[in-house]
Each structure stands twice: as C-alpha cells, then as structure tokens.
Amino acid sequence: MEQDHGVQSRSHSRPTAVSIYDIARRANVSPSTVSRALENHPRIGAETRKRIQELAREMDYVPNAVARSLIANRTWTIGMVLATIADPFMGRVVEGVEHVAIEAGFNVFVSTSQNDPQREIAVMKMLKQRRVDGIIVIASHLFDQYPRLFYRSKTPVIVINEQKPPSDAMHFVSVDDIREAYRAVEHLLKLGHSRIGYIGVTNRPKSNQHRLQGYREALQAASIPIDPALIIVPEETQDHMRIGEISLEPLLTAGATAVFCYNDAVAIGLLSACSKRGLAVPEDLSIIGFDDIDIAAYTVPPLTTVRQPRFQLGQRAMLMLLAILDGQEPENEIVPGELVIRQTTARPASDQARRQAHIPLRPVDVR
Amino acid sequence: MEQDHGVQSRSHSRPTAVSIYDIARRANVSPSTVSRALENHPRIGAETRKRIQELAREMDYVPNAVARSLIANRTWTIGMVLATIADPFMGRVVEGVEHVAIEAGFNVFVSTSQNDPQREIAVMKMLKQRRVDGIIVIASHLFDQYPRLFYRSKTPVIVINEQKPPSDAMHFVSVDDIREAYRAVEHLLKLGHSRIGYIGVTNRPKSNQHRLQGYREALQAASIPIDPALIIVPEETQDHMRIGEISLEPLLTAGATAVFCYNDAVAIGLLSACSKRGLAVPEDLSIIGFDDIDIAAYTVPPLTTVRQPRFQLGQRAMLMLLAILDGQEPENEIVPGELVIRQTTARPASDQARRQAHIPLRPVDVR
C-alpha cells in the first residue's frame, strides 16, 4: 500500500517570517511574555505590553496560524466542496454559509470537485488532512459512498440538497426535490396542459431522478399516463444550457405544450432555442425552471421557476455545523421552496382557442 | 494597540485524531520509523514497512498537514480572493487556476470579500496568518493600497485584471480594458452608429473607468463629441442586471441607437428592459456586452460581446505564482480579448431605412 499524502510536493524552502522569538530577543524578554503581551494577558505589565506590541507592529509580525492550529487541535476553518464554482446556484449558498461562519469566528474555504467523483474524494481527503473543523458539501457525486468513506471520520460533514441519507451518521439540509417538482408540474396541469415534457441532466443523477419522480407523481395524480417520448435526458453534453437547446425538437415532435426543466440553465437554453425557431413563449410552449437563479427574472420573457432558498440553505448548513461542533446533535432539515410565477407559463394555445371559440361575444383580451 | 489575530475563537477542544505515535506504540517501533515507513523510505525493512502501512490503514490514520506545514514552512496551498463567487465571470478563471495548481501539487482555497474593502483586508490578513504559499486576487477593491499593506510581505500576490500596477512589487495578468472597450465601440461605429451610449457600474470602479475611457477614445477617434447624457452610471444599486434594466429609459431619451455595456450582466438587464418595452434588438437598439460569460450565447437574441479569455487568465496567474515560488521574476502579462459578434448588433434603423430608400428596386431582404 502506498500511503497517499495528497498535499505534498518537492520544492525548496520559503523565507521564514518573523516569530515571537525574534520579538522576544529584541525586547529582552522571553517568548512566553511576548505571546501573553500580544493577546493582552492581564499579568503582563502595561509598560512591557506596550513596548512589545509596538515592536511587533514595527517588525511586521504576522502570527502563525498553523502553529496555533497545531497546539489548539483546531483550525477555525470550514471547507466547502462544490461541483463547480461556475454554477450560478452556488453563489448565494456560499454567502449564506459565510455569513454565519464569519459571525462565529470561522473562515470558509471553498474547493471544487470539477464534477469528478475522483476529485471529490481527493478534496475531502485533503480537507481532513488539513484538519478543517467541518465540511459542507453541495451536489455530491458520491454521497452513497460517504458512510463507507467517512463513517469513522471525526470531521463533521453536512450535505446540502441530498435527499435520502444512507446513514444516520450524516447530516443534511435540503429542499424536497420530489415535492417541489410535483408542485411545478401541478402548476402546468392547472393551466390546462396535458402534454408536459421533462428535460433532465446526467451529471446530477440524484436530484435529476427526484425531480423526474415528482414530475411522474404529479401526472399520475392527474391520471395522465407517462409518455416516455416527453422525457428527454440528453447524454452527449454536460452543458445545461446546451441540453435545453437540443431538447426542443424532440419535445415538439412528441407534441409537448409545456416543459418542466431540470433547472433554470436548461430552461434558458430551451428559451433560446424557441426564439431561434420562431416559437412564442408562453403562447406556443410553456416553460418552467428550477432554482430561481438571479438571471431568471431577466430572461426574455422572465422565467417561471421554483425558487430554492439558497442563502438559507447555506445558513442552516453552517448553523448545523456549529451545533455539532458544540457537541449537540442537530436535526436534519427540509426547507420549503416557492413557486415563482413569471411569464413563461400560460394556458395552452389549444385551450385559449377553445375559450375564444366558446365565448365569441366577449371582447378578446389583447393582453 | 490591539494585536488582531483574526483566526481565533473561544471554544472547547476537538477529539484528537490518531498520530504516528499511536501507530508506533502499536507496532513497537519509534515514531521516526513510522514516518519513514509511510513515505516509503528505502532504509526501512520491507517487513516493517508493510506492517506499519497496514496498521495505519486499520487505524484510519490521516496525516496531519498542519504539523507538516509547520516544519516544512510551507502549506502547498494558494488562496484566491474574489469579490463574490456569484459573478459568472469567476468560474472559468478559478478553473484555470486550479488546473495548473493541481498539476503542481498545490491546493487552492477560494475566499470572498463580498465586495467589501474591509473584508478584503481581513481575508488577505487571514491568508497570510495561515501561511498560504501565494495569493491570487480578482477584482480587488484596494489594489491601490496594496503597496502600503503588502510591501514587506513575503507572500507573493498576483492580481488578475488590474491595469496599472502602483508598484513594481506587484504582479498581474490582465486584459486591456481600454483597448477592448475601444474595439467594442469601434464595432458599433463601423456599423454606422453615432449615438452610442455607455452603461457603467459603481462597484468595480477601476475597470469601469477604463472601459469608459476606451469608449471615449473610440468616439474621439471618430470625431464624435462625447455626450454626457449618453453615459449612464446608476448609483442606487449594485445589481448589474438591474442597472442595465433601469438604464434603458435615460438612454432612449438621450437618443441612443446603440449601447456598450460594462459587462454581460448589464447587457442582459438591458435586453430584458427592451423586451418589456417592446423594443426590438438589434433593430431599434444595438447592444454589446463584455466578458462573454457562458450565458451570453443563449440570450434572446444571442449577445454580441467582448470575450475575456477567462480560463487563460487563471492559468497564467497560477503559472506566474509558480515561477515566483521557484525564485524567478516573471513578466506581467496582458492577454488579448476577442470581439464575439452575435445578434444584438446591427446597422442603425435610420441607416437601414436610408439604404432601402436609396435602392428601391432591389427586393427587400426579409430576413
């Protein structure tokens, strides 16, 4: 077996910074006095304290957090692991985490797995070697393996947006993908659609599966049979917008009048394809997304979507972490989403036509 | 003076992990033997080595990187400081940095300043306390103060997208905002526009100023006087898309037929406002953005913009850092952008009308 150290590399030594020894020498005191003076220990004379603090500033002393972490057996650091920083979903979640972390005196460092399970393992390993006090993971690719990998781990791990914890040892905070997807499709059904499509992705297998399940359950509840031709999950690309774009044609040939997209990025790609093809949204096709990323309010037309409380997800995750670090055993949490109805969903065209035909006397609403 | 430690907090001790001492005890050897066995030192007997490595695995030994960093005087870590992780510009840059960092055996940790100069200082301080081997900063808010703050710092700092280094001690890799902005506006001029607007932002003062300067220079080169009414820099919000949205009206009253936007987010907001107001793009208004974020190819219509080579920016920055860590003195770099012409720019309507009027015999191109 080869022990994997992960954070090693051959190279030459760096210039060494000024330490409390250097200060002690110049001040003619012992290092311990310097240490105490710098943190305002009461038993240090006011005179000495002042002299040392001034010296420290003059000499550009920067306390060495790694030495401190070694002795304290903690790093006041929490690591975040994202699939990619480029996902517009992540931004507010990280802000939520940082918001409470800073308050509590922790620093957060984010790393990415680049959507690669191997790298996710490597990153988790690295964070443990660096002795972060806790880890928050979003959109994991190997959650199922966590019990095996981290069962005996002392580093607490919180997972955001994972639905079914395979083990009690894991903690999570999530929105309920199945339920929120259900409500999105339900909205389409209420508008009168019955030919509703789903566009899914392959690089988020778990949540894709759950949102698809919510879609199915909603249709079944409305006694509409599932038509496989209406479920599109392109395999040839990881790019969500591209996925939306290339899914339009198959959806059209399957006769869809409305589409529930895995997320807003997919919806944006679909929107773009509609425009290029001369299809009017929502008149010719209703579209609903998921996430409510910032840009969703500024698409043309503005996107109807399911909002995930992203900031809150981050906040709650960090709060759970703090609780664990405090020796408590927090409950897992499901936070509710919210249907944000903007302008990409409407009654199906056939339905509108029917209504017009049945009420010929009432003046047509041009809006 | 109060010495600021920054990475401290009161709290109780964490469970201590297994160390090489624990392994040594169980294996009846000395800690040094364990250390050498784990890193496959040749002078350790094959028998002993194997026994120790198996024990280490059994006992879930995770090497302590902080102890290692202490003795090695390096952390194999580089810190990245972003204004916010939510900016779609950042994603590929971080990927570029990570790509070469991983190759070189470094881990990268990203932190955010939340667009707050105070926090940016705090983050830089924290990174130095943690003894990262280098720092890469994007969209700094206090670059001008860096010489004062970091002049005597031993931690190398690379700044991405800062134009004028106030000191030789700083390193940077950038695209030339002035030149790229010039070319964007030039494109508009070549199409026949003369009433060209600019929409700027306040939370990126330096680059905003430079892009505005490029705009000015392009107009001057075309002998078109600068009209202040065409330069909109809303102060009431930090949200770039919102800025684009609220800038449409003043631009219209100023008689603009084309707009150069600070970045793609602004352009997207403007696009949205046009749609709501019933304005056709590019027929009624030409729009050009900056950055070429992923979504720019999927707006309605697809956005003409100036591409920044984001991945490359990150790559080059990390390569410069490696060079410095290797004792070299790298040159600063300016990497070229690229005008990406999509479908939000066209000849001005008046111009089109004139052409049609002058060539009445040729059939009108309906496209």
Place this chain on the structure above:
DNA sequence: ATACTGTGTGCAAACGATTGCGCATATCGG
C-alpha cells in the same frame, strides 16, 4: 521580623510530524 498576597516574568512541556546523525547487527571481500 514573619507570613501573605499580588505582580510581573521565565521555564519547559506540549502539539504532530520530519530528518540528520549515530548505533547496532549482518554481510562480504580479502
């Protein structure tokens, strides 16, 4: 004078690993 109580400071151990050096023991050539 003695015994106390504060003050102000230093000693030395610890945190978990790495590493130069030295000490055994085994092996080998002559």
Place this chain on the structure above:
DNA sequence: CCGATATGCGCAATCGTTTGCACACAGTAT
C-alpha cells in the same frame, strides 16, 4: 579473522505557539 560496507532502526532537535507552574520581588498586615 578483520575491516569495510550495507541494512535497519532509534534519539533528539526542530518548526512557532500556548500555557501550567514556579520564581522573584514588592508591598502590606500581623
């Protein structure tokens, strides 16, 4: 059989801090 070389492992110092304890000295009460 002796010196030389190779092999296998341990001792102890080191990295930069923190911190329990002891010590020295001053002032005060007895």
